[in-house]
Structures are given as C-alpha cells and as structure tokens.
Amino acid sequence: YGGMGLDFSYNIAVAEELGNIRCGGIPMAIGVQTGMATPALTRFGSDELKKQFLVPTITGDFVACLGISEPGAGSDVANIKTTAVRKGDEYVINGGKMWITSGSQADWMCLLANTSEGPPHRNKSLICLPMNLPGIHIAKKIDKLGMRSSDTAQIFFEDVKVPSKNLIGEEGKGFTYQMLQFQEERLWGVATVLTPLETIIQETIDYTRQRKVFDQSVLHNQTVHFRLAELATEVELLRSLLHRAVALYVEGNDVTKFASMAKLKAGRLAREVTDSCLQFWGGMGFTSEVLVSRFYRDLRLMSIGGGTDETMLSIICKYMAILPSK
Numbered sequence: 001y002g003g004m005g006l007d008f009s010y011n012i013a014v015a016e017e018l019g020n021i022r023c024g025g026i027p028m029a030i031g032v033q034t035g036m037a038t039p040a041l042t043r044f045g046s047d048e049l050k051k052q053f054l055v056p057t058i059t060g061d062f063v064a065c066l067g068i069s070e071p072g073a074g075s076d077v078a079n080i081k082t083t084a085v086r087k088g089d090e091y092v093i094n095g096g097k098m099w100i101t102s103g104s105q106a107d108w109m110c111l112l113a114n115t116s117e118g119p120p121h122r123n124k125s126l127i128c129l130p131m132n133l134p135g136i137h138i139a140k141k142i143d144k145l146g147m148r149s150s151d152t153a154q155i156f157f158e159d160v161k162v163p164s165k166n167l168i169g170e171e172g173k174g175f176t177y178q179m180l181q182f183q184e185e186r187l188w189g190v191a192t193v194l195t196p197l198e199t200i201i202q203e204t205i206d207y208t209r210q211r212k213v214f215d216q217s218v219l220h221n222q223t224v225h226f227r228l229a230e231l232a233t234e235v236e237l238l239r240s241l242l243h244r245a246v247a248l249y250v251e252g253n254d255v256t257k258f259a260s261m262a263k264l265k266a267g268r269l270a271r272e273v274t275d276s277c278l279q280f281w282g283g284m285g286f287t288s289e290v291l292v293s294r295f296y297r298d299l300r301l302m303s304i305g306g307g308t309d310e311t312m313l314s315i316i317c318k319y320m321a322i323l324p325s326k
Contacts, residue, residue: 011035187246
C-alpha cells in the first residue's frame, strides 16, 4: 500500500526524532496520522478500504483524524453515545465528537460508533468516514492552553450516510480494535516527549550556568544541579521502559500494561521536568520567549490525551490483578 514495510520500532525512532521540533503540536498531528487513526485500518480493513483511505494517507494526500472522544466520554470509551444504524447497505450516523485532533482539516475520520444495542464492549464498530459527506458539521476549532499549532475540533453528525463497506473489520469489534490502537498511540506519545525533555534540561543547564544570583551562577547551587541530574536520570529510565515495551510489541506481545505504565510516567515526568526547569528560569520562564514555557503548556496534554493518568492507573491495577476485570 505504499509503505516501507518496517516494524513498529521504526515508528518510535521517528517519534523520538520528531521531538527535535520545538513544539508539541506537529509531532502530535503526525502521530494521529501514523499511530492513532490508521493501525486498525492497516490490521483489519478490507483491501478496498486500504486502497481508498490508507494509500492516500501514507502518501500524505489525505489527512486522517480519530473520532473517539465525546463531551460525556473522554477516557471512558465504552460510554460513547454516537450511533451508526444499519439501513440497507448504509450506516446512518448521528451524534458528535469532541477534542478531535486535525478535525478541522481531515479528509477522513476513523470513527468509533455504537452499531447495536448490545453490551458496551461489544456493540461498537470502527468506520472509515469521509469528512465531506452531507450532515457533518465542524462546530468550532477549539482554543487550547497548549498544542496551539494543531487544530482541535468539535464535530457533529446529523443523519450522515456512509456505505456499510466502510466498516473496518467485523461489526461489534470496534472497542477491541480501538484498545489495540491505543497501545501504539500511547507508545508514540511517550517517544515524542523524550527529546523535548532532554532539550529542556540542557537549555536549563545552559541558562542557569550563565544566570547570576547573589554573585554566583544559579547552576552552582547544589539544589539546582542535583535536581537537574535527577530529572535526567528519570528521562533515561522512561526511555528504557519505552524500548522494552516496543521490543515486546514487535515480537507480538500484548503490552497494554507496559504501554500504560510508560504513558503514566511520561505524563507525570513531563509535568515534573517542565515545572522544575521553568522555576529555575525565574521570571524569564514565565514569558512566551523561551522553550520551557511552551513545553510547559504543550506537554501538559500528556497526562490527559489518549487516556488520563487515572485511566492508566486503572489499567495497570487490572493487569496486576489488584482490581477485577469488567
């Protein structure tokens, strides 16, 4: 279908390299294209669907978005309300999606919708939805704290008709397919924060070395240089966890637990590094002129998007048999 046929570890290498971009929005938008909206189509879609949607997405002619979250169902995927009712050879879609990355410009959406009245984990399906169909309304482009270079949309569906052949895989398997997509999404997200965190730490070292307070550099204070050394160690530990999870995933293992652990740690460490380093920049850190303040805003999303910290903890507890599985 026009791809290079490489394994998932190459996605992670790309994600780490994209961390050299001095904002979070661009790596995130690329990640939606490569690791969030397309894995289920790649794995379970028909040949016809792949030719129609995957090929132009790989070449960059199409922009893809992922339609999961709703105003009343963010991390609680099972609680989505959007419906796709089968009528003849079409699905009729009604409902809405919220916080959709690239939603304002997307050519198609990988949509999760309820296709039956059954149990919430077995009544959902993934559908390739062209975004130029009648009844699709882009309500607004959302103004955000960070990731401001990436468009995020609220979208409504009113009697949108899409061919039933646009179903990805089997009807009712959408929740399962999406949980598999989440593994790649979360690992990608972790990989994209590693380089920014390293960059922030290094730029903070450089700044505090030349910034003088009470006749000595800020870096000279043991509190400062010990803290920076500690944060650098935490980043390396996160990288090791990520690479272990990716290696297991490439071998065909279920890495939901490790991906959730890495996502949890990445979100918390992103907050810890940016907050600590911004403090060492003093008043300059509170301006929009320095990178640390931008990543302070951009990387805050890591603890929210793609599953909150609390959701990651719940998943980890289930895999550790601390909590019963539903």
